[in-house]
Amino acid sequence: MLERLQYVKQRFDEVSDLIIQPDVIADQRRYVELNKEYKDLKALVEKREEYVLLTSNIDEANEIIADGGDDEMVEMAKMQLEEAKERLPQLEEEIKYMLIPKDPEDAKNVMVEIRAGTGGDEASIFAGDLYRMYTKYCEGKGWRTSLVDMNEGTSGGFKEIVFEVSGEDVYGTLKFEAGVHRVQRVPQTETQGRVHTSAATVMVLPEAEEFDVQIDMNDVRIDLFCSSGPGGQSVNTTKSAVRLTHVPTGLVAQCQDQKSQHKNKDKALQVLRSRLYEMELAKKQEEDAQKRNSQVSSGDRSAKIRTYNYPQGRVTDHRIGLTLYDLDGIINGNLQKVIDELQLVANTEKLKESEVF
Numbered sequence: 517m518l519e520r521l522q523y524v525k526q527r528f529d530e531v532s533d534l535i536i537q538p539d540v541i542a543d544q545r546r547y548v549e550l551n552k553e554y555k556d557l558k559a560l561v562e563k564r565e566e567y568v569l570l571t572s573n574i575d576e577a578n579e580i581i582a583d584g585g586d587d588e589m590v591e592m593a594k595m596q597l598e599e600a601k602e603r604l605p606q607l608e609e610e611i612k613y614m615l616i617p618k619d620p621e622d623a624k625n626v627m628v629e630i631r632a633g634t635g636g637d638e639a640s641i642f643a644g645d646l647y648r649m650y651t652k653y654c655e656g657k658g659w660r661t662s663l664v665d666m667n668e669g670t671s672g673g674f675k676e677i678v679f680e681v682s683g684e685d686v687y688g689t690l691k692f693e694a695g696v697h698r699v700q701r702v703p704q705t706e707t708q709g710r711v712h713t714s715a716a717t718v719m720v721l722p723e724a725e726e727f728d729v730q731i732d733m734n735d736v737r738i739d740l741f742c743s744s745g746p747g748g749q750s751v752n753t754t755k756s757a758v759r760l761t762h763v764p765t766g767l768v769a770q771c772q773d774q775k776s777q778h779k780n781k782d783k784a785l786q787v788l789r790s791r792l793y794e795m796e797l798a799k800k801q802e803e804d805a806q807k808r809n810s811q812v813s814s815g816d817r818s819a820k821i822r823t824y825n826y827p828q829g830r831v832t833d834h835r836i837g838l839t840l841y842d843l844d845g846i847i848n849g850n851l852q853k854v855i856d857e858l859q860l861v862a863n864t865e866k867l868k869e870s871e872v873f
Contacts, residue, residue, distance in 0.1 A: 624686065699825075
């Protein structure tokens with residue numbers, strides 16, 4: 517492990533020198549990539565320093581105990597040795613996970629799309645609950661959310677809602693949320709008190725930069741229409757909403773949240789670019805999943821991934837068999853415990869595949 521960590525230290529020193537070079541600073545894309553690498557390596561270098569200190573303390577304590585000259589010193593050395601030996605396996609495990617090669621997509625911002633599925637009005641209400649859950653979670657993480665497009669349900673919630681999330685390692689955190697979410701509860705409209713099952717589909721698209729996906733605007737049909745919903749006097753009078761159709765693939769993206777037609781077009785293009793990028797990424801993920809038979813799916817839109825059971829107050833993630841009796845907390849944005857477990861399983865799988873250890 518020390519050999520691997522020594523390589524990390526060398527690379528950290530190289531990157532530290534590179535990011536202050538004028539030609540690197542002038543190249544925005546390279547500068548951003550190197551800054552991200554610097555931050556990841558810095559965390560590993562700090563762990564390396566702790567590892568070196570810990571192993572040094574163990575050697576020193578063993579020497580004092582072997583010498584046996586001073587009883588008080590020997591007793592202190594035994595305590596130090598016990599503490600160090602307890603910490604060492606934990607630290608080694610932390611370093612192993614940190615040495616797993618990171619998915620370059622994980623650092624990207626995302627477009628999240630929530631669509632009501634089976635269940636009529638109740639499905640739209642549930643889609644609204646999921647939107648609230650994610651925005652509260654993002655708020656707690658210090659991430660910024662921005663509404664792109666929405667289609668409200670007739671009895672509340674949304675038939676469809678699209679929003680952007682910006683922050684640190686957003687895709688790496690939210691990618692496991694993609695799939696079908698199912699709710700079991702008594703709808704407000706139900707007079708007999710019967711439990712109904714409804715569903716909503718969540719898509720998490722890594723936000724593509726222009727250099728990730730090149731779109732030929734000759735392949736894009738642009739339709740303008742009047743916005744609907746809140747927005748002041750310009751609603752239903754000005755054709756500010758924009759719908760883009762990518763003719764070769766049939767993919768459609770629209771935005772009506774901004775008052776400016778130009779801003780709506782830019783946002784819609786961003787969504788379209790992300791959808792095209794996600795389409796290619798999904799193919800790659802499917803190939804990778806087939807190769808390793810991955811337990812945690814992050815790209816299959818048709819997979820039922822989670823059930824929110826209100827009568828029992830439980831949330832079950834079917835991919836890893838996790839059940840938590842904290843439905844109120846989770847639906848109010850306390851998602852971290854679920855995401856931590858999903859990431860742990862995914863990292864364990866990667867670790868098994870890794871030839872490093």
